[in-house]
Amino acid sequence: MLIDSHAHVDVKDFDPDRDLVLSKCQITVVNAGVDLKSNLLSIEMSKVYRNVIPAVGLHPEYVERADQELEETLRLIDLVPLISEVGLDFFWIKEEPLRAKQIQVLNRFMEVGEKQGKALIIHSRGGLKKIMEMVSSYKVRFAIHAFEGSVKDAKRIEEMGGFISVPPILVRDKGRMEVVRNVSEDSLLTETDSPFMGPDRTRNEPCNVKITLQRISEIKGINLIELEEKIENNFRRLLGPYSFSGANLTNR
Ligand SMILES: [Zn+2]
Secondary structure, eight states, X not given: OEEEEEEOTTSGGGTTTHHHHTTSSOEEEEEEOSSXXXXXXXXXXXXXXXXXXXXXXXXXXXXXXXXHXXXXXXXXXXXXXXXXXXXXXXXXXXXXXXXXXXXXXXXXXXXXXXXXXXXXXXXXXXXXXXXXXHHHTSOOOEEEETOOSOHHHHHHHHHTTOEEEEOGGGGXXXXXXXXXXXXXXXXXXXXXXXXXXXXSSSOOOXXXXXXXXXXXXXXXXXXXXXXXXXXXXHHHHHHTTOEEXXXXXXXX
């Protein structure tokens, strides 16, 4: 089973062909909500598509919406097995008060993640040091999605039991190839962050996970089928007590 551990298939780019996109390969897709509206769409999608796992969060770039949307978003986590998209973005968000707010919001998600035993799939741009400090003060399972940091940072995530999630942009990114070479396959996940982060500049889609797997298999010299099983297994470890069989998720 292919695993896309982080995608945004609810966005309008997929309105013309969502059915096809989600059925043209055997894949389980985590659809990450970025705000209240997309959290609700994500949950709705998981009722229509048996291979979609809904995740609920508030994207750090939308931190200004927290006052209106955070409390209801936190309540929606009751309905889903994973928390995403959450994290810190100090690349786009430069204002100190907003950065502080991002940290506050992420703390709230970590609290719920710890309490409910639900993993966080975390966005990190420029905020990894702080994120690592935060995850070390909670008992949570986590992945860093679309990891873009150094080998050293990747090893630190690995040491802390976190997962490093790799998008298809890997095929045109030497830094990410280096990271893949240097961490254990037991710490890797595949994702697409669709419609972004594609192997080329066109719309990315979940089945492109195949491209990522192919490249990881070349870099690490692991048989493709074995690697696919390994990544699925890693994903099950991230999910923890929540399980899915084939494309059918049972989260209750
Ligand atoms: Zn994302």
